[in-house]
Amino acid sequence: MSEMRIRKRPKYLDLFSIMFSLPLPGHLSILHRASGAGLFLMLAPLLWLFQASVTSPESFECFASVAAHPVAKLLFAGLIWAFLHHFCAGVRFLFIDLDVGVDLAAARRSAAIVFAVSLTLTALVCWRILL
Template sequence: MSDSSSKPRPQFRNIGPTQILFNYKLPLAAKASILHRASGALLFLCLPLILVPLFAASVTSPESYAAISAWVANPVCKLILLALIWGYLHHFCAGIRYLVLDLHIGMDKVNAQKSAGVVFGVSLALTVVFGLKLFGAW
């Protein structure tokens, strides 16, 4: 018998989110996956709490539409809406990526990393375009 069998085995404990954020370099595909889940949760929670009540109030009458328009003109509200816009766009783009991966297209490591980069690029570019429109650039 060798001495290596008598040595105590290393113990690996569960790691926390702060260790993942600060100590580990996640690949781009992992970041896209995590943000896909986070954006889905954001949309799921905000749908009954923010989006449906805003829509219901805006279609009730012209006066309620004017009140919602005045409320949405607040910069803090616009930032919240911008976060929801990003969440939707990222979730949509990443969802298309996962549908393509389900077809077994781009499954190798290099193409998976490239498609994750495309998801980030497209979703952020579209967020900038919609954000400029939201903040009145045109």
């Protein structure tokens, strides 16, 4: 009869149903992962662009023409968001590691602040650099 006593625990295995019911800090956390993965995947192109931009006046021209392409600008916009989200969410995680803002209300508030700050900065940086 021991199996009768085993409590049926909820198993949230459907990723998409989790995503729709996730509180704000959950979205922040998943996007922290996604933005980190995206930044990692773009390291090689970014290093190549950095190399072109600093090596010589000729390679700088090449960098400038690549960076001016609409597709490149779209990728830059994504990377700027990824960096700023990863940065802001990372700073929030550091504070939580230091035991600052651990309780539920504070954690939800700081998650909202991270989204507000990172999205505002993304818009600002894209406007100043890409447009």
